[in-house]
Every structure is written in structure tokens, then in C-alpha cells.
Amino acid sequence: xxxxxxxxxxxxxxxxxxxxxxxxxxxxxxxxxxxxxxxxxxxxxxxxxxxxxxxxxxxxxxxxxxxxxxxxxxxxxxxxxxxxxxxxxxxxxxxxxxxxxxxxxxxxxxxxxxxxxxxxxxxxxxxxxxxxxxxxxxxxxxxxxxxxxxxxxxxxxxxxxxxxxxxxxxxxxxxxxxxxxxxxxxxxxxxxxxxxxxxxxxxxxxxxxxxxxxxxxxxxxxxxxxxxxxxxxxxxxxxxxxxxxxxxxxxxxxxxxxxxxxxxxxxxxxxxxxxxxxxxxxxxxxxxxxxxxxxxxxxxxxxxxxxxxxxxxxxxxxx
Numbered sequence: 001x002x003x004x005x006x007x008x009x010x011x012x013x014x015x016x017x018x019x020x021x022x023x024x025x026x027x028x029x030x031x032x033x034x035x036x037x038x039x040x041x042x043x044x045x046x047x048x049x050x051x052x053x054x055x056x057x058x059x060x061x062x063x064x065x066x067x068x069x070x071x072x073x074x075x076x077x078x079x080x081x082x083x084x085x086x087x088x089x090x091x092x093x094x095x096x097x098x099x100x101x102x103x104x105x106x107x108x109x110x111x112x113x114x115x116x117x118x119x120x121x122x123x124x125x126x127x128x129x130x131x132x133x134x135x136x137x138x139x140x141x142x143x144x145x146x147x148x149x150x151x152x153x154x155x156x157x158x159x160x161x162x163x164x165x166x167x168x169x170x171x172x173x174x175x176x177x178x179x180x181x182x183x184x185x186x187x188x189x190x191x192x193x194x195x196x197x198x199x200x201x202x203x204x205x206x207x208x209x210x211x212x213x214x215x216x217x218x219x220x221x222x223x224x225x226x227x228x229x230x231x232x233x234x235x236x237x238x239x240x241x242x243x244x245x246x247x248x249x250x251x252x253x254x255x256x257x258x259x260x261x262x263x264x265x266x267x268x269x270x271x272x273x274x275x276x277x278x279x280x281x282x283x284x285x286x287x288x289x290x291x292x293x294x295x296x297x298x299x300x301x302x303x304x305x306x307x308x309x310x311x312x313x314x315x316x317x318x319x
Contacts, residue, residue, distance in 0.1 A: 005037025006210045009070075010200070012044045013055035016261035017062050019270065020215065020245040026274045027242045028213035029068055030302045040207055041070040046077035046084075046199045049191075065264035066271060067291040075207060077199050084194040087202045087232055088155060088187055096231050097187055099152025100142040107136055138183035153190040157228065159183065164223035169240035171216060171309050176223040185224055201225045205234040216241040216309075240304075243311040245277065267291050271298075277313050279306035 009025045011017065017025075032039040041063070045051050060074070091097035138156065146152060159178035168174050176182070187198045204212065204225075219241045229236050247259070262270055271294045272287040280303065286294055 004208075004210060005032060005035045006040065006208050007032035007037055007213060008040040008042055008204070008207060008209050009068075010042040010044050010203075010214075011059050012047065012050065013052060013059060014050045015052055015055055016058050018259035018261060019274070020259060022066070022262060022270060022274045023242060023245055023277055024213070024215045025063065025066075025068060026271065026298075027240070027278055027307070030298055031211065031213050031240065031304060033299060034302045034304075037211070038071040039069075040072060040075065040209070042075040042077070042203060042207070044077050044196075044200070046080075046194055047196065048078070048193065062262055062264060065291075066262070066267045067295050075203065077203065080199070080203060080206075081194065083202055083206065084199055087198060088194070091157060091187065091231060092155070094231070096158050097155050098142065098158065098184075099146060100138075100154045100156045100184075100186075101146050101150035101152055102138075102141050103153070103190075106141070107138060137181070138185070140184060143184060154186050155188040156184040157187050157231065159185070159224075159227060164226050166222065166226060166236070166239060168219070168222075169238065169304070170243075170307050171219060171241050174219060174222065176220075178223060178227060182224060197221065197224050197228060201228040201232070201234065204237060205229070205232070209237050211238045211240070213240045213242065216244050240307075242278065243308055245311060268294050271295070273313075277311065279303075279308050279312070281306075 007028050009028050011021060011025075029039050031037075041060075043056050043059075045056060063070075088097060141147070142152075142156075143158070159182065161177055161179040163175050163177055165173060165175035178185075185197060186195045189195055222239055222241075226236055228234075268289055268291050269287045271291065272282050272284075275282045275294075275298060280298070280301065282297070282301075286297055289297075
């Protein structure tokens, strides 16, 4: 057993839970419970424009219907704004965060100009490329000060050119050079909201999270969070990024891709399919058992090393 293990599940209330959410919940829950650890629940509702009324309550009810039991009260990011402001102030005071006046259009225009210039010089430029998880790498326009007559719209974190590497328990060694692959990233957005990267890093430290088990769609965010941990003096958790469930078009299951909500009347069936998705040799007959029986089997037979780095089972899973 790993002493003082603390894991977490952190859904966003942008809609109901779907099969992809269940995979992440099952993986993090069983990793915690089979190591004698705690499993905490956090509602990541800081991005208020994306929140759907009633979604948070629906998520909690669904988790209960599926037999999940969490330790302590739910942590709500919307009640943690003062903590994020304090962390940002710490970074500002250390000279690690700076104001940025650039709009998305200006960043895109800057990227286009640099790419045209690079092409005309027949050279390869690594600076302005699509970032590792979408968008554009910030070109550093405001890094050394705001342009004359401009005011800050957002706050960014300075990154270094050093390699940020970690060993993921599922995906193996992962490495990024943030300056090359991401650029200085946003901590406080132009719309006045705190960015995901800052909020999740501050909350993981606040909750004493030792192990983060989540979907591989967040793998590219991890080096940024590790860099933030170093800048803020936080401990670095262990990471495990689970295979991501996709639809027939290869798109990650999400509200945007119209992933259907979990059906609480088929909880045992869905749990079995999630376990199979995670590489566990679940007896097919267990899909007709009770939720309690499924969890009993899972706790006894859970084997983390069997989790595949990429999905080996197609979705939808209905026969």
C-alpha cells in the first residue's frame, strides 16, 4: 500500500456524465481504494460560462447511483477564487507572471506573419506551430513589457526552455519543452476568469493529492501543471493517464461530440464495460449482477498494470 494516498475525481458541470467520464472515475476510484487511500471529489466549475444549470447535482446523483463513495465534502472551485488570486499574486511578485495585451486574433496574425517569413527564408521555425494540444504557441509579444498605450487583458506564466519530463504510470515517459511546445500560458483570462491550469494546480496541492489518475486527453497539460507546481513550491503528484474513449469518428466522448448520458438503470452493465475498457478481465456474467457485486469483484481483482495506454475496445459498447 502507498501511505497517505489521496486521489481525486474532478468533473466539470458542463453536462451529464458519459462513458468517458465513467472510465476516469472508475480508474481513479479503484486505484485509491485498492491502495488503502482516500478518493476526493472536486467540482471544477470555475469556467462559469460553460456550466449547465443542474449539471453538478445530476453528476453527484449519478455517482451515487453507480456506487461511488467519496471522502469528505465536495470541493467547489467557484468557492476557491481567493486561493487562485493569492497564487497569482505570488507569481506576480516573483516576476514569473506578466500582463498580456494580446487578443487571439493578434496572436493568430503574428503566427501567420512568422510562418510566411519562415517560408520565404526557406527555414524551419519551431516557434509558431500549433500548440501540442491545439491553439497557437504564444510568440512572447508582451513578455518584456506591454506595447505602448496597451493595458493587460490577461496574465501569463513565464516558461523556460528546459525539458519538463515525468514518468506516467500508464503512458510511460512524457517530456515537453514548454517554450517550444506551448509558450507562456494564461493564468488569468481576458474575461476575468482564472484559467484551468492555475485552478487545478492550486486545488491539487490544497487537497493534498498524491496521485492523479485521469484521461489521456489531459496528458499534454501535465508539464504545464508540473511547471506551475515548481513555481509555487508545491509537491509533484504521481500521474496516470488512462486511455480515452472515442466515438466512431475517433472523437473523444464529450458534450461537444454528443456523448449520451450514463443510464443509472444500467449502472452495473456500464461499470463492467468500463472495467473491460481498462483492460480488466471481467466475467461477462457480472454485467447482469448488482452494482454492489460489481464493485466487490473489482476491488478484489483490480490490476493496474493491465490498463492499456490506448483504447483497445471500440465504443459504443452495446452488443
